[in-house]
Amino acid sequence: MDHKPTVGVIGAGIVGISCALHLLRLGRKVIVLDRDRPAAGASYGNGGVLACCAVVPVMTPGVLRRAPRMLLERDAPLFLRWSYLPRLMPWLLPYLRNARRDRVERIARALTPLLYDSVAEHRALAADSAAARRIQASSYLFLYPHRAAFEADRFAWDLRAAAGFNWEVLEGGAVQECEPAITRACGCAIRLHGHGLIVSPGDYVTELAEQVVRLGGKVQRDEVVALQPRAKGVSIITRGGRADGLEVDAVVIANGAWSGPLGRRFGANVPLQSERGYHLHFRAAEGAPSMPLMYVQRKVAVTPMDGDLRFAGIVEFGGLSAGPQRAPLRMLRRTARQLLPNLRAAPPQEWLGHRPATTDSLPLLGVSPRHRRVFFACGHQHIGLTAGPKSGRLVAEMVCGREVGIPMAAYRVERGGIITTTP
Numbered sequence: 001m002d003h004k005p006t007v008g009v010i011g012a013g014i015v016g017i018s019c020a021l022h023l024l025r026l027g028r029k030v031i032v033l034d035r036d037r038p039a040a041g042a043s044y045g046n047g048g049v050l051a052c053c054a055v056v057p058v059m060t061p062g063v064l065r066r067a068p069r070m071l072l073e074r075d076a077p078l079f080l081r082w083s084y085l086p087r088l089m090p091w092l093l094p095y096l097r098n099a100r101r102d103r104v105e106r107i108a109r110a111l112t113p114l115l116y117d118s119v120a121e122h123r124a125l126a127a128d129s130a131a132a133r134r135i136q137a138s139s140y141l142f143l144y145p146h147r148a149a150f151e152a153d154r155f156a157w158d159l160r161a162a163a164g165f166n167w168e169v170l171e172g173g174a175v176q177e178c179e180p181a182i183t184r185a186c187g188c189a190i191r192l193h194g195h196g197l198i199v200s201p202g203d204y205v206t207e208l209a210e211q212v213v214r215l216g217g218k219v220q221r222d223e224v225v226a227l228q229p230r231a232k233g234v235s236i237i238t239r240g241g242r243a244d245g246l247e248v249d250a251v252v253i254a255n256g257a258w259s260g261p262l263g264r265r266f267g268a269n270v271p272l273q274s275e276r277g278y279h280l281h282f283r284a285a286e287g288a289p290s291m292p293l294m295y296v297q298r299k300v301a302v303t304p305m306d307g308d309l310r311f312a313g314i315v316e317f318g319g320l321s322a323g324p325q326r327a328p329l330r331m332l333r334r335t336a337r338q339l340l341p342n343l344r345a346a347p348p349q350e351w352l353g354h355r356p357a358t359t360d361s362l363p364l365l366g367v368s369p370r371h372r373r374v375f376f377a378c379g380h381q382h383i384g385l386t387a388g389p390k391s392g393r394l395v396a397e398m399v400c401g402r403e404v405g406i407p408m409a410a411y412r413v414e415r416g417g418i419i420t421t422t423p
């Protein structure tokens with residue numbers, strides 16, 4: 001008989017699948033449950049950038065002052081469904097309180113260990129699988145209209161410098177010498193080495209899920225509706241399963257922007273929202289750049305994917321159930337035309353997805369304060385593709401009672417969601 005402990009993982013996005021692969025490698029039996037196919041959520045349509053330097057949260061000093069104007073400007077990256085505002089408020093108020101300089105510095109310090117070695121973590125995760133070929137090392141190019149705009153963004157670059165990143169500044173024609181496809185309206189670019197990208201993130205996570213099965217795990221399509229604590233473990237109650245549930249020794253909540261209800265039941269008191277984002281995906285694009293770009297003034301990531309090209313970005317507040325709006329997609333289309341004037345491709349595919357966003361821009365990683373066999377791996381907001389493999393490894397080590405190599409206090413699920421200013 002096989003007495004290996006079994007771990008249930010809820011959610012087959014990059015975070016859940018990363019947990020599953022690491023748990024299998026640590027000798028656990030694993031069953032992943034997703035109500036849809038693997039990579040049905042944010043892990044399908046993200047920008048594909050392994051953004052090791054993405055330590056700067058969306059909420060920074062001054063954003064509150066700029067937000068009302070941004071909501072009126074058609075090319076700003078912020079959108080709101082006004083009817084959703086009352087339901088957003090309990091999340092929005094603590095989120096805004098975390099925009100203070102000292103709090104943002106603390107968030108950046110806590111994000112750094114999850115991000116900086118992302119390319120190596122992806123390579124280790126995908127080793128021996130078909131997914132490995134989709135990982136590409138690359139530089140990452142941040143674009144500004146001119147040097148003054150870069151200098152006005154100094155706070156963000158100081159945070160990146162404090163996190164150990166360095167860069168080269170390109171000006172004037174040097175920007176187009178580096179990437180001929182970029183409009184001359186971008187007169188300043190910041191190039192960071194040591195980054196990467198994932199070609200077709202949805203296929204990547206699907207192939208990782210196939211690797212879970214190859215290593216002996218199960219990936220099952222079913223919706224988790226509740227968790228019942230038992231004397232020695234947890235029963236997972238699903239829509240399609242037995243009434244008394246599927247008994248496992250431990251469970252990991254990793255269902256992205258939908259983690260809120262189960263999370264609250266098991267002691268997470270960090271509010272979670274969907275930060276809705278969009279992409280345009282151009283197939284067989286001519287006139288594309290060779291490396292990922294960040295068009296800073298619109299916060300749009302542009303990523304070449306094996307001949308295809310993806311524009312991804314937008315922060316829209318509007319909840320999990322409403323469909324896409326046209327205005328954010330129109331903004332992405334204008335960005336594509338203006339940034340890459342010689343881009344030629346068939347009309348792009350459009351997509352809307354849900355970033356799982358906490359009020360302090362940090363994920364929830366660790367054990368439930370209410371049940372020692374329930375663990376969390378969710379809330380990765382804008383950086384889940386980059387940080388997923390590392391988060392999966394850390395949570396798998398915690399599930400198996402191993403020492404993890406970094407301090408985990410900043411990611412505790414009962415922390416409250418307001419960053420305290422003590423280090």
Ligand SMILES: Cc1cc2nc3c(=O)[nH]c(=O)nc-3n(C[C@H](O)[C@H](O)[C@H](O)COP(=O)(O)OP(=O)(O)OC[C@H]3O[C@@H](n4cnc5c(N)ncnc54)[C@H](O)[C@@H]3O)c2cc1C
Nearest residue numbers: 011013015035041042043046047049224256277384385386
């Ligand atoms: C437009 C956009 C661009 C982005 N660009 C980048 C980028 O360039 N780089 C980066 O690092 N990150 C990026 N991100 C963020 C990244 O995509 C997310 O942080 C990450 O995908 C979250 O992964 P996840 O596994 O937590 O959630 P998801 O991928 O959303 O997976 C959650 C899964 O849970 C399942 N599920 C939900 N509820 C249940 C239930 N009750 N029972 C069973 N299953 C359930 C869903 O079907 C889904 O498959 C971007 C996000 C967006 C929206």
